[in-house]
Structure formats: C-alpha cells, structure tokens
Amino acid sequence: MRSVLADLFYRNAESFPDKEAIWCDGKTVTYKEMAALVSRYSNLLISLGVKYCDHIAIPMNNSIESVALFFAAADLGVCVVPLNPSLPFEAIKSAMDAGDIKHVIARRAFFAECEKNGGLYIDGFSICLDQEYPGTVSFDTINSMSSERPEISYDVDGSESLILTMTSGSTGTPKPIDISQQNKYDRSVAHVRVYNITKDDRILAATPLYHSLAERLVILPLIIGATSVLLPRFTPAIWLKCVEEQKPTFTIAVSAQLAQILETLKKPDAPKITSFRCIVSSSALLESAVKYELIDLLQCEFHEMYGASEVSTVTDICFQTAKNKQNSVGLPFDEAQIRILRDESESDFDTDCAVGEVGEIAVKSKLQCKGYYRQETMMQAAMFEGYFRTGDLGYLDEDGYLYFAGRKKEIIITGAINVYPHDIDVVIGRIPEIEECAAFSYPDDRLGEVVALAVVAKEDEEINIRSLKTYCARNLADFQQPHKIFVLDKLPKNTMGKLQRMAILDYIRESGIEES
C-alpha cells in the first residue's frame, strides 16, 4: 500500500503530463517535470538513509522544491517539520527537540548560524540547499538521482505524520501540531467540496509554507490535477502582479493581506482583477468596510472562514448568498460540530451556552489533527468531552450560524502569525534590570495587530530602550519583535495578583503613558 497523496499526484502526472502543475517566482513546472523532481527528491532522501517515519526539519521558504519535498515525504512515509527561517537559534533548538528531528535541509546561512552558536546535534543527514557547507550534502546531488518513482518495501497507510506545524504555548515549549497524511487528504476533500474546487482551478497560496494554510493550498491542487500558484514573498504589489499575470481562480487569503491588497487596488493605476471565481478570507475577522469594498472590486464569490490549525476549517460563509448573516463566520463544515462552552466556574453541569450567549468556541471535527506530537497531556488539556477548546469566544444564533466575539487565549495575531506573548515575556524577563514585563496586542492598520511590550524596571534600575531593542532583535524572531515599548511603574493585575494582559492597553491609554 502506497501513500494516497503521492498516488493521486503521480496519477495526475500520468493523466496530464504537460499541464502546468505549479508556478513560483517566474518559474513554471509541468506535472511531468514535477513528478520527476519529486522522484529525484525521494531518491536523494533514500540514498542518504532516510527511514520510514523519520522527521526532517527545514527552515522553509516558498519554492517549488519545498512543495516537492512534501510529496517526496508523503511517498516515503516520512514527516516534514517546516520552521520559520527567522527563528533565533534558541527557538530553533527547542523546535528541533520538540519535533524529534533526525535530518535537516537548510540554506548555508542556517548551518553557519547554528555553528556560530555551538551547533546542532543531528543524528541523520544534513542537506545544504545553496552552495556547499562542510558536513552537509549539496542539494545539487539531486540532479544525479533517478527521475523514476522509487519502489519501497513497506506500507504507507496514511496514519503517518506528514507535517508537524510548530506553534508555541503557554509554557514557551513548542507545541508541534501533528498532521497525518490522512488528515491532509480529508482536509483537502472537505475544501474541494465546500468551495467546488476542480482541476480547472488555479489556486493561489500567498502565505509562508511553514504555515498550515499555504501547505493546504499547495498540496490540494496537486492531488486533484489543478494548478498551484505559489507566491514567493508577499507584498500587495507582488500579489497584484502575480494575480494579473497568473490569473488564479481561487485563494484563501489572510485578512491582514486582504486589507493591504485593498489599499493597493484602490490606487488609480491599479490593474483590474477579474480572474477569481472565489476568495476566502481567513485567520482573523475581516473588517466589514474592507469586505464590501473587496466584493465590489473583485466581483467574485467572497467567503470568510473560521478555524484553527488543530481542527482545520470549522465554518464558512459566502457573503453574497447569506445576505442576512453578514456578521457571522458561517455554518459548520459537515465534518465539524460546534459547542459554545460557558465558563466552568459559572456552571456545575450544564456547560453549553444558550443561543446568542457568548462562550468559548469548542469544536469536534473529523478533520482534527493527530494531536500535539509527544505532548498528549497538552492536547488532553485542550479537550472537553471530545471537543477541542479553541480559546476563541463566540456565539451561535438560532439557525446555527457562528459569530466570532474575540479571544479568550492571550494571543497576538500579527499579519497571520500567532504570537504567544508568554514566549516573549520569558525571553525579556531574563534582562537583569527588568522586574516584570508583558507582551500584549496593539492595534495596527496594516497588520491588524502588532506586538507591544510593557516593562517595569527593578528598583533603582533604569531600562535602556536601545539596549532592549537590540536584545529583542537578537533573541526573538522577526514576528515577535515589539513594535512599541512602554515603560510602566507597574503592570495591571487582578486582586489575586494575576497579570491582566488584556487590560494593559487600556491602562496605558487611561494613564496617558507615551511610547518609549
């Protein structure tokens, strides 16, 4: 038995060898060429000794080779662990530990940075994607590999982990979301059904491939014989140029990107975009004004979805058809069931909220991930009677439509990236002059939210803002950088002394404290 994902892809390569499989950064590859690349990649991994269910880490950028790696991994029953290349060394190391990494594929700069910091202990092989680096195998070796799909002597039944998506949690320890091959397949099938995606679609992925959204948007087209359009990097101008030239018909975009795209689309010299039949907004709630202007300008079906990486997409709404539900995020997918849970402390046994009552959104879905890799207790802690607690607040109306009402979890969503403030607190808290600190969400027109930081100095100590910024630059990833820093004399806390992170912004505004 072989991988269903890989089988479907290879079948498409046989059926439509000359069809465009993927476009990225000015380069187009047909199905026949992509199949040869995937096979070469598989043969390279086999030649280096990869074993069934091994984990391979890759600081991943958006490229055709990265997509080929997903399919090679599926075919061999191994797991890819995409990492954000901007992670500082310490975070890379903990991600490697949490992800049980055996092999690494990376660029030269990554290996050099690791060596500078004392090195990584890698049990298996290392592949250098660009140039040569001591102790690694050059990616160019792939050219000497056979372009025939390799034979394997074991079954790949779909239960194998295909991707571990790294998120962080309240402890600062990464929580690897474990997505099996079967999960990926089921999620693709559900999206194909809901959005009527066919092999004639050209599907645009415009977020980084180390996010589950882009992974979904590149794997899906290749298993149904459609075309993947992969944006190498996002700016509104690059997106518009790509859309104008590549004419995608379907995309799931993140709301922060859509707001920026709208600004560019409204400029007098902006091109007219007519290729889309359907656009879905995801990640965070899209502002109504942005939504209606985009509907007007793009002239296509416009949807919004709600979901989480652990449970995939949960609800969807099409604004043109659900005319009297414009503030909702829609009805559940067939695979998902929703409960709205009342705060446990307020209820002894009946924990479900009434219609219209706000509570925590909990989801039971056939699309749920395998769990958090090797962190079963964390997954169990997030579950309630078989439902995954999303940490988001919302309510259901009398017709079962879900409405998003904010976040219970202390999380900052900047661009489309989830930032866990506690991770930042831990790193900043190590600075000797700092008594206490808290990262918090600050509203931003462009990114929706940005990271802000409140710091309190120890008695008789002074905080040097420039040194603090340098420390952040060197010890936090780019998405964790505080865009605003406030020096306070205390942090807002409740009567029990617990930090009230969500109250920091109001505290600063009410106290008239200026940014440092």
Place this chain on the structure above:
Amino acid sequence: MDEIRTKILEFVEREYKLPDGIDLDTYDFVENGYVDSMGLVQFVAILEDDFDIEFTKDELLSDEFKTVGGLEKIIREKIQNK
C-alpha cells in the same frame, strides 16, 4: 566584500537569495518582499547595534534605506561622521 554590505546582505537574504544580475543600488528589497515590516524592526536594531549608530526617522523612511547600496551609503556616512 565590504563588512557593511555583507551584514546587510546577510539579513536581506535570510530567507530568499536576491535575484542574479540585479542592481543593488536600485533594487528595492522592501518593495520586493525580502524584508517585511516585522523584519524591518529587527533589521534596524541589529544594524544600529553592529555599527554603533542610530538612524533618524527620515533615514528609515527614505528610499535609500530600502536598497542595499543606499543603506550601505547611509551607514558608511554615519560611521564617518561619528
């Protein structure tokens, strides 16, 4: 290669290598998505620390800041004028 240019390229090419054959004096690495607004915050702090300089708001907002050649020129002048 000069240390200033090496440092700039090290950061700009952290995720993606710049295309071959471009003019580093005119190629806008921000407009072309090599460093985004989140990366810029980090980039500025690292450059200020590495070269012991401080950029003005005008410099940060200038077109020069967004090209490798232009940024190199700004840094070089600031070091000379210290």
